[in-house]
Amino acid sequence: MHRRKILFITHANVVVDPNKPVPEWGLSQKGKERHLLFNSNTETKNITAVYASYEQKAIDGGLILSNHLGIALQKIESLKENDRSSTGFLYEEEFQATANDFFANPNQSIRGWEKAINAQNRIVSAMKNIISTDKSSGDIAVVAHGGVGTLLFCFLAGKEISRQYDQPPNGGGNFFTFYIDNFEIIHDWRDIGLAD
Numbered sequence: 382m383h384r385r386k387i388l389f390i391t392h393a394n395v396v397v398d399p400n401k402p403v404p405e406w407g408l409s410q411k412g413k414e415r416h417l418l419f420n421s422n423t424e425t426k427n428i429t430a431v432y433a434s435y436e437q438k439a440i441d442g443g444l445i446l447s448n449h450l451g452i453a454l455q456k457i458e459s460l461k462e463n464d465r466s467s468t469g470f471l472y473e474e475e476f477q478a479t480a481n482d483f484f485a486n487p488n489q490s491i492r493g494w495e496k497a498i499n500a501q502n503r504i505v506s507a508m509k510n511i512i513s514t515d516k517s518s519g520d521i522a523v524v525a526h527g528g529v530g531t532l533l534f535c536f537l538a539g540k541e542i543s544r545q546y547d548q549p550p551n552g553g554g555n556f557f558t559f560y561i562d563n564f565e566i567i568h569d570w571r572d573i574g575l576a577d
Contacts, residue, residue: 383520386567391555392436393554423577430522431453431455431523433460459507461525484531501529505533527547527548530548551572
């Protein structure tokens with residue numbers, strides 16, 4: 382019998398638009414191409430449910446996978462990225478510095494951002510809820526975001542919150558997998574655009 386697993390996938394490269402709220406950003410052409418490459422990854426062959434956050438970039442990535450598999454995309458609000466609306470768009474250097482502070486001080490709100498510990502509790506609860514309510518019989522794909530993905534990975538690995546467990550710095554578009562029955566990590570972050 383197939384031992385069910387979850388594939389936690391981060392959206393790939395986006396179109397950066399400082400004039401739009403970050404949750405409305407969609408995938409760039411490169412991001413779409415990388416998600417299309419992932420459709421041929423052998424790890425996707427047993428997926429029977431695909432979930433995404435309500436953020437456009439996650440929806441874009443989720444639809445590429447769910448359409449390929451011929452199943453409906455299910456959207457869940459609590460899969461969203463850590464709330465950074467207090468600062469809005471930040472240019473790369475400032476964003477990275479603020480993100481470093483976010484992970485280094487998980488019990489503090491950095492510049493009004495959602496606390497890392499709160500975002501971790503939210504994403505862990507969201508995953509547990511998906512597992513308890515999903516009616517499909519195979520693997521589950523979740524297309525979401527790098528910040529909450531790192532926080533989830535730390536929880537699953539039994540580690541303190543730390544950015545050292547962040548996805549590779551390749552613009553997003555990475556995944557890790559874990560078993561549904563005991564939350565054991567099967568493998569660390571891998572690039573969705575690389576052959577398996």
